[in-house]
Amino acid sequence: MKKLNSKVSYKKIILPIAIIVVCFILGLIFPSLVYLFAAAGAYGTALMLGTLGEIITEKSGNMNLGVEGIMYMGGIFGLIAPNMYEMSVGEGNASPFLAIVFAILSAFAIGAFAGLLFSFITVTLRANQNVTGLAMTTFGTGVAKFVGELRRHKVGGYVTVSNDLKAAFDNKFMPDFLKRIPVIGRVLFDQSIFFYLSILLAIAVFLFLTKTKKGLYLRAVGESPVTADAAGINITLYKYLATIIGGGVSAIGGMVYTMTTAGCVWIEASLAGTGWLAVALVIFCSWHPIQATWSSVLFGALMIMYLRIIVPFFPQELYKILPYVVTVIVLVITSTRNIKDKQPPASLGVNYFREDR
Amino acid sequence: MQNNCAIELKDIRKTFGSVVANDGVNLQINKGEILCLLGENGSGKTTLMNMLSGIYQPDSGVILKDGVPISIRSPKDSFAYGIGMIHQHYHLVDVFTAAQNIVLGLDEKLDLAKVNDKVKEICDKYGFDVDPKMKIYDMSVSQKQTIEIVKTLYRGAEILILDEPTAVLTPQETDKLFAVLRNMKDDGKAIILITHKLAEVLDVSDKVAILRKGKYIGTVNTKESTAQSLTDMMVGHAVTLNIDRPLCENKKERLRLENVTVFDNEGVKKLDGVSFDMKTGEILGVAGVAGSGQKELLEAITGLYPIKEGSIKFIDDAGTEKELVGKTPRQIREIGVGMGFVPEDRLGMGLVGSMGMTNNMMLRSWKKGKSIFVNRKSPEELAKNVWKELDVVTPSTAFPVRRMSGGNIQKVLVGREIAASPPVLLTAYAVRGLDINTSYAIYNLLTEQKMNGAAVMYVGEELDVLLELCDRILVLCGGKVSGVVDARRITKEEIGFMMTTVGGKNGR
Numbered sequence: 093m094k095k096l097n098s099k100v101s102y103k104k105i106i107l108p109i110a111i112i113v114v115c116f117i118l119g120l121i122f123p124s125l126v127y128l129f130a131a132a133g134a135y136g137t138a139l140m141l142g143t144l145g146e147i148i149t150e151k152s153g154n155m156n157l158g159v160e161g162i163m164y165m166g167g168i169f170g171l172i173a174p175n176m177y178e179m180s181v182g183e184g185n186a187s188p189f190l191a192i193v194f195a196i197l198s199a200f201a202i203g204a205f206a207g208l209l210f211s212f213i214t215v216t217l218r219a220n221q222n223v224t225g226l227a228m229t230t231f232g233t234g235v236a237k238f239v240g241e242l243r244r245h246k247v248g249g250y251v252t253v254s255n256d257l258k259a260a261f262d263n264k265f266m267p268d269f270l271k272r273i274p275v276i277g278r279v280l281f282d283q284s285i286f287f288y289l290s291i292l293l294a295i296a297v298f299l300f301l302t303k304t305k306k307g308l309y310l311r312a313v314g315e316s317p318v319t320a321d322a323a324g325i326n327i328t329l330y331k332y333l334a335t336i337i338g339g340g341v342s343a344i345g346g347m348v349y350t351m352t353t354a355g356c357v358w359i360e361a362s363l364a365g366t367g368w369l370a371v372a373l374v375i376f377c378s379w380h381p382i383q384a385t386w387s388s389v390l391f392g393a394l395m396i397m398y399l400r401i402i403v404p405f406f407p408q409e410l411y412k413i414l415p416y417v418v419t420v421i422v423l424v425i426t427s428t429r430n431i432k433d434k435q436p437p438a439s440l441g442v443n444y445f446r447e448d449r
Numbered sequence: 450m451q452n453n454c455a456i457e458l459k460d461i462r463k464t465f466g467s468v469v470a471n472d473g474v475n476l477q478i479n480k481g482e483i484l485c486l487l488g489e490n491g492s493g494k495t496t497l498m499n500m501l502s503g504i505y506q507p508d509s510g511v512i513l514k515d516g517v518p519i520s521i522r523s524p525k526d527s528f529a530y531g532i533g534m535i536h537q538h539y540h541l542v543d544v545f546t547a548a549q550n551i552v553l554g555l556d557e558k559l560d561l562a563k564v565n566d567k568v569k570e571i572c573d574k575y576g577f578d579v580d581p582k583m584k585i586y587d588m589s590v591s592q593k594q595t596i597e598i599v600k601t602l603y604r605g606a607e608i609l610i611l612d613e614p615t616a617v618l619t620p621q622e623t624d625k626l627f628a629v630l631r632n633m634k635d636d637g638k639a640i641i642l643i644t645h646k647l648a649e650v651l652d653v654s655d656k657v658a659i660l661r662k663g664k665y666i667g668t669v670n671t672k673e674s675t676a677q678s679l680t681d682m683m684v685g686h687a688v689t690l691n692i693d694r695p696l697c698e699n700k701k702e703r704l705r706l707e708n709v710t711v712f713d714n715e716g717v718k719k720l721d722g723v724s725f726d727m728k729t730g731e732i733l734g735v736a737g738v739a740g741s742g743q744k745e746l747l748e749a750i751t752g753l754y755p756i757k758e759g760s761i762k763f764i765d766d767a768g769t770e771k772e773l774v775g776k777t778p779r780q781i782r783e784i785g786v787g788m789g790f791v792p793e794d795r796l797g798m799g800l801v802g803s804m805g806m807t808n809n810m811m812l813r814s815w816k817k818g819k820s821i822f823v824n825r826k827s828p829e830e831l832a833k834n835v836w837k838e839l840d841v842v843t844p845s846t847a848f849p850v851r852r853m854s855g856g857n858i859q860k861v862l863v864g865r866e867i868a869a870s871p872p873v874l875l876t877a878y879a880v881r882g883l884d885i886n887t888s889y890a891i892y893n894l895l896t897e898q899k900m901n902g903a904a905v906m907y908v909g910e911e912l913d914v915l916l917e918l919c920d921r922i923l924v925l926c927g928g929k930v931s932g933v934v935d936a937r938r939i940t941k942e943e944i945g946f947m948m949t950t951v952g953g954k955n956g957r
Contacts, residue, residue, distance in 0.1 A: 309553070318540055
């Protein structure tokens with residue numbers, strides 16, 4: 093028994109410490125890696141939120157492949173809200189705090205609406221989840237582009253916010269002495285508020301899923317709806333709520349992308365692929381919210397590596413497929429090792445009909 | 450004595466459409482007593498118990514608990530009345546621990562440490578061997594079953610219903626389960642056990658209630674009954690069906706199985722040293738309670754089920770023997786062995802529900818010919834033939850088979866399988882769910898094949914049919930061959946006995 097314990101602690105404590113030490117040393121030797129990961133934090137935050145949202149959704153057994161569309165909608169609605177707010181109160185009078193709150197609320201609302209639509213179609217009308225998700229992607233990107241264009245005509249020019257608000261959204265508010273810590277300082281403390289909020293959210297989701305009764309029930313619904321139904325758990329309610337909240341969280345990810353990485357300007361094509369990357373990330377981090385934090389930043393780094401680490405004659409496109417290559421490798425590894433705890437929720441993508449029993 | 454009665458069923462009747470599932474059932478179960486519910490497949494045992502667990506409601510009759518009539522409208526009501534049912538298929542979440550599964554859906558606060566303690570307490574009391582922190586996916590089938598039982602006890606069940614609990618257990622595990630059941634009985638719980646196995650009934654129960662075709666036959670004390678008396682009550686008297694059974698001269702051995710043994714994914718032995726032969730011009734019936742290895746036997750012969758040991762030899766007209774073990778269905782066909790297979794699961798394994806008759810006919814012939822396009826003409830002709838000759842009711846040969854009635858679906862399937870007049874025809878529950886007339890049509894088709902010199906296997910559930918349709922009957926019991934008997938000479942009681950006891954009378 094004692095031997096077993098030491099084995100567990102090796103895996104749980106020593107291994108991460110070793111990895112951190114190695115990363116630290118690597119960071120000291122190659123400063124460009126530090127800059128890469130520091131810059132990846134912003135894009136990583138958008139990915140992290142997209143991924144967390146999809147994890148919440150998928151834990152209920154709903155596979156919403158519409159994340160791409162949802163993040164797109166979150167991207168434009170999250171920009172329009174502060175934009176309208178600022179225009180209504182006049183430039184210079186806008187409170188940065190309120191602008192951020194409006195951006196979050198507006199993005200969440202549109203994502204939640206998409207989640208509601210998805211649940212209605214798949215849970216109530218019992219349509220195929222994959223088809224609905226793909227339709228949601230097309231629908232969401234379409235709506236986002238249309239609304240973006242509409243707004244562009246209305247304001248005449250780029251849809252954006254004032255420089256004050258831009259600074260507020262991208263404010264790296266941590267004290268300077270923390271930022272000056274070698275390696276870690278740049279990566280961990282030179283980030284916007286959204287980065288820290290996302291990490292807090294990841295921890296909250298993790299605690300919810302593992303420690304609370306409702307979290308246990310939600311997982312039961314995603315794993316074995318028959319069992320959950322027999323135990324008197326309201327499956328429809330759990331699926332709806334998880335998908336709605338998950339959609340909202342994913343959409344905030346889209347907002348974070350527009351407001352930080354894209355510099356508060358709506359450029360139609362810039363969000364393309366982020367939602368799909370989030371879907372890949374869910375698989376990569378094996379439905380674990382804590383794993384989603386670091387893996388999102390890693391994926392973010394892989395995505396922008398072509399800008400920072402330049403190997404001569406190595407085409408950009410090859411850099412950009414790296415995240416997907418990594419996902420495939422992880423999929424191969426997890427499915428060959430067949431660790432039960434790292435598998436997708438057992439009834440993922442399967443609609444539940446009570447009469448089928 | 451009135452106080453001692455845990456639950457009482459009075460004059461229960463339940464129908465599904467025109468099918469009477471239960472009629473006139475009177476059952477009384479006392480505290481501290483094990484009652485076995487005995488009956489053939491489809492005799493309404495599970496339906497009856499589902500009414501106690503709130504899945505169905507009786508059409509008429511009353512359920513009394515402590516002398517007061519109650520109505521059980523949902524599984525939750527059933528829990529509230531202290532009734533716990535352990536289904537054949539376990540309702541457990543694989544990636545959860547035992548304790549997490551046990552508290553699922555309960556109103557109490559989530560405190561796993563406390564749950565673990567309480568589970569331990571229950572286990573110690575009745576002699577279960579369970580670690581509450583173990584994940585379900587690490588458990589054996591019998592451990593999962595234990596969790597299901599502990600789950601009901603944790604919810605304070607006073608009446609436990611177990612639906613064929615021993616079907617998936619090894620003999621040792623069964624003994625352990627029975628020991629636990631006896632402990633629970635001593636603690637004053639009422640236990641209802643649904644089972645087919647007579648030996649177990651005699652071993653563990655205090656009383657036996659017998660159902661036959663939905664009708665309640667009676668309750669007897671186990672002490673006063675024997676395996677024979679119970680079987681007689683279970684199968685009833687033979688009914689004459691007048692199925693045409695011509696005798697075919699000139700029989701030859703066509704298929705010989707020797708010592709075939711197979712295991713399923715979980716390592717449970719499904720067929721155990723099965724040896725028999727099939728002859729041309731003969732219908733070999735296969736009898737046995739559900740899950741005695743019928744499905745595995747058919748799939749082993751057709752090359753769909755992995756065979757651990759033993760041999761299956763096909764003997765052609767010239768007398769050459771061909772080994773089938775270790776070959777895929779395609780390889781079997783390539784070496785020239787023609788087999789028709791009418792599987793139990795018509796729309797799952799036999800036909801594609803959303804395709805029409807023609808396309809379904811093509812599933813058998815798509816590999817024929819050299820052209821890169823499939824030959825649609827001959828399947829279309831075949832479909833038209835089947836349509837006309839077997840009186841399939843369908844608007845066209847392109848009409849999706851799923852939307853036909855059960856009988857017509859079966860005709861399409863049988864029609865396709867016999868079209869090539871295969872030397873070996875295997876059928877599983879060929880008349881399940883069909884009405885009388887269609888059933889007779891299928892019987893006649895099989896007999897016709899037999900007279901044309903095919904070796905036909907008929908896996909059936911109704912003993913009366915087996916006795917009148919088949920020439921010989923192979924009786925399976927728990928994956929073993931209980932005997933191969935002449936259908937013209939055997940009685941229903943004897944077969945019933947062989948189904949529940951290996952070797953029948955000679956075996957005991």
